[in-house]
Amino acid sequence: MAVVWNKHLVLGLVLGFCLVFSLGELERFVESPKADGSLAFLVVGDWGRRGNYNQTEVARQMGIIGEKLDINFVVSTGDNFYEDGLTGVDDPAFKESFVNIYTHSGLQKQWYNVLGNHDYRGNVEAQLSPILKKVDSRWLCLRSFVVNAEIVELFFVDTTPFVDEYFREPKAYDWSGVLPRKPYLSNLLKDVDLALKESRAKWKIVIGHHPIKSAGEHGSTAELIAQLLPIIQANNVDLYINGHDHCLERIETSDSPIQFLTSGGGSKSWRGDVSWPNPKELKFYYDGQGFMTVQVTEAEIDVVFYDIEGRVLHQWSTAKPLFSII
Numbered sequence: 488m489a490v491v492w493n494k495h496l497v498l499g500l501v502l503g504f505c506l507v508f509s510l511g512e513l514e515r516f517v518e519s520p521k522a523d524g525s526l527a528f529l530v531v532g533d534w535g536r537r538g539n540y541n542q543t544e545v546a547r548q549m550g551i552i553g554e555k556l557d558i559n560f561v562v563s564t565g566d567n568f569y570e571d572g573l574t575g576v577d578d579p580a581f582k583e584s585f586v587n588i589y590t591h592s593g594l595q596k597q598w599y600n601v602l603g604n605h606d607y608r609g610n611v612e613a614q615l616s617p618i619l620k621k622v623d624s625r626w627l628c629l630r631s632f633v634v635n636a637e638i639v640e641l642f643f644v645d646t647t648p649f650v651d652e653y654f655r656e657p658k659a660y661d662w663s664g665v666l667p668r669k670p671y672l673s674n675l676l677k678d679v680d681l682a683l684k685e686s687r688a689k690w691k692i693v694i695g696h697h698p699i700k701s702a703g704e705h706g707s708t709a710e711l712i713a714q715l716l717p718i719i720q721a722n723n724v725d726l727y728i729n730g731h732d733h734c735l736e737r738i739e740t741s742d743s744p745i746q747f748l749t750s751g752g753g754s755k756s757w758r759g760d761v762s763w764p765n766p767k768e769l770k771f772y773y774d775g776q777g778f779m780t781v782q783v784t785e786a787e788i789d790v791v792f793y794d795i796e797g798r799v800l801h802q803w804s805t806a807k808p809l810f811s812i813i
């Protein structure tokens with residue numbers, strides 16, 4: 488049968504083309520700042536161990552501090568369920584490691600979760616499933632997405648598929664939804680770049696499970712230095728926040744204004760490994776459990792790291808002029 492080129496066929500092709508190209512765009516969520524225009528959130532990573540390894544203690548302090556700061560939401564940097572993610576939407580680990588642990592009234596807020604490498608060792612679709620939202624309305628996990636909160640925009644990036652090492656053991660990971668890997672990664676980088684370019688927010692924060700720069704046991708991620716760092720550097724990102732290394736840390740290098748923050752102290756830690764070539768750049772490193780808070784106003788960002796007793800371990804702030812001519 489000969490193809491008859493008519494306006495319907497052309498229209499169909501154009502619509503199909505648009506659909507394919509719009510599929511790549513990152514899903515967006517909107518958060519409203521508080522009445523005074525400010526915003527606060529907690530960051531915890533590497534946590535789901537049924538309360539063990541001080542997970543419960545970290546959760547309690549998150550609740551106390553969360554209430555005090557009147558947080559807008561909680562961010563999880565991934566490795567939500569150990570050792571191998573969730574087996575399905577009815578895996579009891581969801582309740583045992585999340586619902587029954589983060590019970591404090593100060594934590595009854597939206598949670599924005601990314602996936603870590605341990606989550607990819609289970610049934611990934613389970614964590615992404617809207618069914619979990621019915622079990623606990625706070626839960627939201629997507630591979631990559633954007634949270635727009637007016638003064639600040641948060642860009643969540645699915646970093647696990649970037650790491651070559653995991654593809655040497657393909658059967659251990661649930662790569663459905665990621666393969667073929669090459670276009671998955673190139674579309675993701677393109678989407679992140681576009682979302683960052685379109686952002687009109689005063690502050691930009693990128694969040695992923697794997698560190699770009701870290702002095703911890705796993706250390707820096709070469710694949711992210713090569714592929715993600717150039718994009719976030721070109722788009723004036725203020726903070727890059729990750730987990731993966733089970734510690735709390737802040738790295739600041741002289742060649743970039745970006746702060747590299749690790750909040751991976753949600754449960755098991757104390758690995759004891761720390762190495763960074765230039766001690767001047769490693770501004771803070773704590774090898775134990777804890778979490779981080781981020782407070783944002785139009786003029787300022789304040790980051791604070793806490794231990795399992797709610798003690799302040801480290802504090803860092805930065806400011807931008809209130810009015811700037813772009």
Ligand SMILES: *[C@@H]1O[C@H](CO)[C@@H](O)[C@H](O)[C@H]1NC(C)=O
Binds near residue numbers: 540541755775776795
């Ligand atoms: C729990 O936290 C305390 C205080 O930081 C620490 O001494 C202890 O080793 C931690 N326990 C575990 C199992 O990590």
